[in-house]
Amino acid sequence: MNNMQPETVTVERLEGAGQAPCEVGESPVWREQEQALYWVDIPARTIARLDIGTGKKTGWRLPEKVACITFDRHGTVLAGCETGLFAVSLPTAPEASVRKLAAPDFPLPGMRFNDGRCDRQGRFWAGTMVQDMAAVSPAGSLYRYDAEGTLSTSVVDGLIVQNGLAWSPQGTTMYLSDSHPARRLVWAFDYDTDAGEPRNRRVFADLNQFSGRPDGAAVDSDGCYWTCANDAGLLLRFTPDGRLDRSIALPVTKPSMCTFGGRELDTLFVTSIRPADGANEHDGHLLAVRPGVHGAPECGYAGVL
Structure with missing residues (x-):
């Protein structure tokens, strides 16, 4: 294992997000115009919102599992769910209004969307997986x-x-990982920003050489790639040339995805998963980390839903 000693950085558990932990917290999205953070709990079929200033939490329930979200310019959610992509309106909680937009031809039963994010031009990218991870099925x-x-x-x-x-930050490199224990790889691609095509796939980071599995990620203004090291309770930062240069310990076992937010984009908001056995008091909760760097702003969906 080629691991470095984790840094000691102040990590805050956001109590305003609620005392009840998520089963599978995922897909944090910072809405600058609202100064609010959105995220999902996949098995609970919910989208949550936290007003950072007031600490008020709001939640909406969807008719099926929701794994990843972004917003169009009018505030409608584009969500990757079990059976496809949906436009989701968030009226008065707790029920959301959904409309199916599109669906791939799932090659196997029991699949769903998983991680999703927009490129710098506002195209929404999302991937699929077989929900039974024990099947080790490369059908995604x-x-x-x-x-x-x-x-x-x-x-x-x-x-x-x-x-x-x-x-x-310039949108010319795309990153993608496979977090299954049998893979634990992050790839980089040259990205054609005009055509929206990734090319020249190569291994960027092999987490078989480190602790944890590469889960959700974010990029900072220096172009460094931050990945949640699931099962290791770490945030790992890799430089653009694929070198691990920072490791931050978290009070959760299974960090799942991170995004930069706050007024100065200087806070990493981190969702987490609550293990079925042996969970600690922080597992499944939302965290805020201030790593001393700024994030690259994320883009929403360029179309209108």
Whole structure:
């Protein structure tokens, strides 16, 4: 194991997010115009919102599992769920209003969308997986949903647990991971920003050499890639040339995804998963980490839902 000693950084558990932990917290999204953070709990079929200033939490329930979200310019949610992509309106809680937009041809039963994020041009990318991770099935694929509302065919296939989508600040490098214990890899691609096509796939970080599995990720303004090291309770930062240069210990076992937010984009908000056995008091809760760097702003969906 090629691990470095984790840094001591102040990590805050956001009590305003609620005392009840998520089973599988995922897909944190910072809404600058609201100064609010949104995220999901996949098995609970919920989208949550936390007003950072007041600490008020709001939640909406969907008719099926929701794994990843982004917003269009009018505040409608684009969500990757079990059976496809949905436009989700968030009226008065607790029920959301949903409309199905598109769905891939799932090759196997028991699949769903997993990790999703927009590129710098506002195309929404999301991948699929077989929900039974014990099956070790490489039936997952990565898809692109463009601003015209067209869902692509599979762009990257052979994925077990698709994860880790992120783009460099200029948008010319795309990152993608497979977080299954049998893979534990992060890939980088050259990204054609005009065509929305990733090319020249290569291994960027092999977490078989480190602790944990590469789950959700974010990129900072220096172009460094932060990944949640699931099962290791760490945030790992890799430089653009694939070198591990920072490791931050977290009070949760299974950090799942991170995003930069706050007024100065200087806070990493981290969701987490609550283990079925041996969970501690922080597992499943939302964390705020201030790593001393700023994030690269994330883009929403460029189309109108």
